[in-house]
Amino acid sequence: MSSQYINQYIKVPLSISLKTIEEKGYTLSSSQYMDLNMPNRNFKFVKEFLSRPLKRSDLGNEIGSVNYITQSPFFFIRTKALQPHTFLPEITSETTLPIIPKVFVNNNLREGDLIISKDSNIGEIAILDRDYSNFMISGAIYKLPVKQNKYYLLAMLKHAIFREQLDFMVPKGATIRHAKTLFLDCKIPLPNIHAEETIQYVEMLTQAIVNKEKLIKERHENILLSIEEELINGKQQTDFEFEYPGIDEVFINGRLDTGLYNEKFKKWNYLVKNYKNGSADLISRGFDWSRGTSLEKNFIKTRVDSDKYQEGFYELVLPTNISLYGYVDKSLYIGTPTKLKTISKGDIIFGGEGFGKGRTYVVVEESNNVATNYHGIRIINKNKDLIESIFIRCFLAFWRSKGMIDFIGVGGSGGHCAPSYFHLIETPLFDKTKQSQIARLYHNGSLNYDFKTFSLVNFMEMDETYNVQAGIYELDKTAKQLKILLDRALDRIINDKAVDFFV
Incomplete structure (x- = not known):
């Protein structure tokens, strides 16, 4: 046949x-x-990795949207918190919702627990990076009771071998697909050659990637906290007092459709403007801007898209692919005879519209043939100061976390924050030492990550030593490198071939 x-x-x-x-x-x-x-006939079913059969108590609960509120000490985790590009749950205002306390169900969510979606984005899985004692999971999510080979199972459940099995087991055609517990019957291949060492290798790589993703979140929080503490501790003696806008203020701004008169906006803007060393808006500080090239076919005429690098293609950094933490989740590639505007070291890519509005990424290495689209605004530092560019990127992330970009921007469905509003982004004049301290949490260019020195014996220790000084950029870069090694190892296990370690 x-x-x-x-x-x-x-x-x-x-x-x-x-x-x-x-x-x-x-x-x-x-x-x-x-x-x-699957050439490898040595496998276990997912259910054989569980320490006991699944119970109803392992499944989350539905509470209904009527129980969603604006503020609460308790939260509801939706399936969209589980994403393919990360091993950790993405906790944002869209993926976790505050709920009425009386409907909260304690799922006993602890650091290291595996949670998997059975509906909607079926098969997506994450490992909890901390205890989530005041969070509950939706009725579409199971918590898996796994004790042995947890990281090996996690790696395989993130791999296409699991996703493709589950995809053809679940009925097609429905708007929202339901996997029930079919995922338990998916096959997880096991190594036949140097089995113990190979499983150890896969688990080490997976755990190292998870550790790096945890540290990225920690570095991000430390950046936000450092900026906030410096602003509060460095303010002038006068306290903020909110006043409603007068007619003169409205005439100066020339806008009614704005959050510029909001008390929260005025409070944070006041803190920046009253910082002990002074402040300057983004344009006055020495930054310019340029939009990326429109990639519509009616403009560039001919284009060929690719998920993988092709010689002569442009690498695209799109705002929708910039993470909350300031790295690029994935790059796309485009081939076109049209000359595109390219980005340079020290440039900040700022999402101008929609979902990616206000998300930022700074280019910290020399780049060739890297571009963005029209929605990616290139913020250019005319001072040619990389530390300052990184600091400004970090401050923009802080400003976004406080809702300030939304206050400045306009429009619905995500809205937009066009360059014409950049003069409204006031930035504090932190001294060089403080800027460097904050920038180092994002990027530390003095480190070297050498696979040739790694072995099963020393890898975890050497990786942890590297992580201590690594910034968000380095943590993400090395996590991606480890994911390549991990995928290569899993592919060889699936095809019943020996795995070469750290190659």
């Missing part, structure tokens, strides 16, 4: 026998005849 591949690990036959149709109950649905293409 011949077959064709619809993806990497699932095959569907081009022809079937009458006997096979009879065995399948005379169904002609193509999904019923798909088969798993």
